[in-house]
Amino acid sequence: MKIRFLVVLAFAAIVFTGNAQTVFQDEVKVLLQKPEYRNATVGIVIADAKTGERLFELNPDQLMIPASTLKIVTTATALEMLGADYRFETKTGFTGAIDETGTLHGDLVIVSGGDPTLGSAWFNTSKCKNWFLKDWVEQIIHSGIKEIKGNVVLDGSLYHIEEVPPTWVWGDIGNYYGANASAFTVYDNLFTITFRSGKAGEKTEIIQLEPNLSDLKIDNRVLSSEINSDQAYVFGSPMDNNRIIRGTIPKEKKAFSIKASIPNSAALLGVELLSVLKAEGIKIGGTVVQDSVENVKIIHVHQSPTLTEIVKTVNHESVNLFAEHLLLQLSAEKTGVGSREKSIELVQQFWNEKGFNVSSLFMEDGSGLSHFNAISPAFITSVLVDMKSSKNSVSFVESLPNAGEGTLSSFSTQKFPGNTLSVKSGSMTRVRCYAGYLKTSSGKEIAFSIMFNHFSGSQSKLRAGIENLLSTL
Known part of the structure; x- marks a missing residue:
């Protein structure tokens, strides 16, 4: 696997402190050299949450199964198209x-x-x-x-x-x-x-x-x-x-x-x-x-x-049913009839009009339950960056669980106190993904997407490995 570490001097001293860049890069290499991940498909993108400047990337445009991290796209689109008070x-x-x-x-x-x-x-x-x-x-x-x-x-x-x-x-x-x-x-x-x-x-x-x-x-x-x-x-x-x-x-x-x-x-x-x-x-x-x-x-x-309350439940507890309703409601409001196919078209259209490369987004549902969904870590990270400057930013960001909460309950609150880490997780057989926001030790914020597909070994072991990666930042 070729790892490309992007160092932008203007951000090197701001977003990461000390040797965090080198430590993170080294930890990624160590993790990927383990037998259970050698044949896996792995994609990682880390960006400045405000500017979108890429700070680290590994296979950024690789299409991968997102599992429940697809809910980031669904909930973000619903908030933007329907409104937080809907x-x-x-x-x-x-x-x-x-x-x-x-x-x-x-x-x-x-x-x-x-x-x-x-x-x-x-x-x-x-x-x-x-x-x-x-x-x-x-x-x-x-x-x-x-x-x-x-x-x-x-x-x-x-x-x-x-x-x-x-x-x-x-x-x-x-x-x-x-x-x-x-x-x-x-x-x-x-x-x-x-x-x-x-x-x-x-x-x-x-x-x-x-x-x-x-x-x-x-x-x-x-x-x-x-x-x-x-x-x-x-x-x-x-x-x-x-x-x-x-x-x-x-x-x-x-x-x-x-x-x-x-x-x-x-x-x-x-x-x-x-x-x-x-x-x-x-x-x-x-x-x-x-x-x-x-x-x-x-x-x-x-x-x-309100949609704000529903979206928080979707992302905190990963409720597939609610995510599917949010997707259907997009076309229900637009055309009068809620259709999965039409709603997916509307999602693609919405992000395309914002300048996103929607060839990196293939949706089969709103929840991520389908194994046929495919998205790149770069696309998810870009959505996260975009939502930080949205009028619906508070509703969206606060919908993501912090360490020790909801689907992130197994993450250490000592390593990630308070709202240091706000993340949507996603997992299914041989798939584990995380995407969200992390406040670095310098107090600056990054947006990231870490995606593993087709790995062997246990889910809990990979979860611990990814938690360790994030803790180095």
Whole structure:
């Protein structure tokens, strides 16, 4: 591997102190000489966070799998195109008319705004899970409706119908991190499966589903194991009520829970809404249907947390589902229909108009879950530099976890106290990447992207190696 170290004298004494440049370069060489990284693809770019001046680069334009560091591009674009104060809106309304007895001669309609936070465990944690449904029904009652002669209609036409990005792998989409972004995402589009396990090697028993998905058929092949961690994987696709669960969970547990993606979140929302309506004494003549509706009389608008808050959750906790919603919302706002393909075009167009070389950006999704995503470390670093001077800089930078927080919890707070290090991490099989900002020992700030693809050895060992590299700066 050829390493090119760029020394710009004007910055050498400002950005790095003492012999930090030489130490960093030497540590990179030592790391890459280890057997597990000799055949790996490695890209590193370090730049002055204010000027963008390159201070170090190794394969800067190499296209690589970014994993969750792609969320940097998605969240930055969403903040720039939608605005930090943007909120998703879900509207409750009706068609027809309400007579003097409170009978609605028409349909009750819920119009999707693409909100990924309805009933989310990441927000409103002090409230009951379905608090938003109770709020909607309260507004329905306040409007004078006591009985609905028609149907409860869920209008999810805002999003183009696509189950999941076609390049997501089968082993991901049944699990919680592979949840599909739906026009009616609810409860983070995941459900909890609770098992009871026996002796090592024995079959497990499913004792609870939460929420209870009555139509779901589960083929449970999970065994009890000496391994004291969750090694169970759920297989199944959106809109399919069949699930196979394979793998192991720890032995002799009275209750051990895992999370999986909900097959049809809109259907679940309909069931939950119907239940709350009936509990409040509202009679319903029809059923729950999914359709596009025009000329809806709006009686209530539910707003999500701000985009700033959502982006912080995306980057702090690496929530794939939210990232996919942010991507879809770009074209939903621009064209009226949220489409993955169109949104990716808009991302490319946005950065191209800012002078970026978008031939270094290939997106298949917004979260980085697809192995088909490809981006250069130079592109990611340039986005980081650009966002430092953006009007949305504070929202973006503060969305990145510091050492000891979120997905950066394993990084030393002694080496990187406070907000010294603000980084988005990304990992999948044989992929580990970090990108963000670092305040050097001189107090100056650098933007960087460190990407490793196709390495052997453990993730934890490489994480420690990269942490050591950063500590030399």
